[in-house]
Amino acid sequence: MKICVIGAGGWGKNHINTLNKLNALYGIVDFNNELLNSFTDINKNCKLFTSIEQTFEESFDGYVIATPAETHYSIASQLLKKGKNILVEKPVCLKYSEAKELYNTALEKKCFIMGGHLLLFHPAFIKMNELVKSNKVGKISYLYSNRLNFGKVRSHENAMWSLAPHDISLLLFFCNDFPKKISYNGFKLLGRDIEDTSISSFNFPNDIGAHIFVSWLHPFKEHRFVLVGDKGMLSYEDSSKNKEILFYDKVVNHDEVISLSDKGSTKIDYETGFPLDAQLEFFIKSIYEKSTNLNNFKLSMEVVKILENLKTSP
Numbered sequence: 001m002k003i004c005v006i007g008a009g010g011w012g013k014n015h016i017n018t019l020n021k022l023n024a025l026y027g028i029v030d031f032n033n034e035l036l037n038s039f040t041d042i043n044k045n046c047k048l049f050t051s052i053e054q055t056f057e058e059s060f061d062g063y064v065i066a067t068p069a070e071t072h073y074s075i076a077s078q079l080l081k082k083g084k085n086i087l088v089e090k091p092v093c094l095k096y097s098e099a100k101e102l103y104n105t106a107l108e109k110k111c112f113i114m115g116g117h118l119l120l121f122h123p124a125f126i127k128m129n130e131l132v133k134s135n136k137v138g139k140i141s142y143l144y145s146n147r148l149n150f151g152k153v154r155s156h157e158n159a160m161w162s163l164a165p166h167d168i169s170l171l172l173f174f175c176n177d178f179p180k181k182i183s184y185n186g187f188k189l190l191g192r193d194i195e196d197t198s199i200s201s202f203n204f205p206n207d208i209g210a211h212i213f214v215s216w217l218h219p220f221k222e223h224r225f226v227l228v229g230d231k232g233m234l235s236y237e238d239s240s241k242n243k244e245i246l247f248y249d250k251v252v253n254h255d256e257v258i259s260l261s262d263k264g265s266t267k268i269d270y271e272t273g274f275p276l277d278a279q280l281e282f283f284i285k286s287i288y289e290k291s292t293n294l295n296n297f298k299l300s301m302e303v304v305k306i307l308e309n310l311k312t313s314p
Helices: 010-023 032-037 069-081 096-109 121-131 158-164 165-175 274-290 295-312
Strands: 003-006 025-029 047-049 063-064 085-089 111-115 140-150 181-187 197-204 208-215 219-227 235-236 245-254 259-270
Touching: 003 010, 003 274, 010 063, 010 274, 032 047, 063 069, 063 274, 069 085, 069 096, 085 274, 096 111, 096 295, 111 274, 111 295, 121 165, 121 219, 121 235, 121 245, 140 165, 158 165, 158 181, 158 197, 158 208, 158 295, 165 197, 165 208, 165 219, 165 295, 181 295, 208 295
Parallel strands: 003 025, 003 063, 025 047, 063 085, 085 111, 140 208
Antiparallel strands: 140 219, 181 197, 197 208, 219 235, 235 245, 245 259
């Protein structure tokens, strides 16, 4: 498989280095010559380009789009119309209508398309989902995700659009449904017309509640995901040193008088690994097998739809 990465800065360089490790990096596109030339010696097969059009003279099997979000739609549309397989970083578009158009074009051109929702390939969340399916925590009643840090302050999109696509993808992953009610509260802490902190609440079918708290103006880093069920609770903090999944044997007994049972917590073992490796391996395998399963991109579309709804929520 010969993969070309469009966008060599920011997260793009991680795609470049991972694809190189997987022996699948054959092209890099970036208009910044200085940045592009820093990859001159990355491997003997990798060609460097300053425009997407130049790459069409080559026979790349797939493209990774790791450019700013506002460029995703135009680049993805151009590639799909050429019959190219693509992985688009999150959010895949800034409008649901554009994401739906990309999906329809992929179907028409028989291309594979997926979104770059990395946490769906994270071994900790895959393990947590296995625990949920095995009824370890019983019926889910509540989930929440905190994605907090001091920096990096964005100028083109607010904290919700920049940080929360990861967390929204997890809510959709675990709830396996679209929320029936959404509320949003954002705060412009730096006096600009961009919200730096926000709290969003979700009501899913089957009486499942959830919230997402994101901020780039927070005194410490915290990436925490918590899942509450009627037979127990799960917690995973990606920002912690040990990155443990903890099962809390804590339940509420609904007798004549409500009582609490707390039997402490235990660590859940899981196989560690690199999510980006798993994501790109999935992309390569899907191209190789000519997969027509676009469920990943359908979830990516729903993430954009939720982000749009959040902008108009009361």
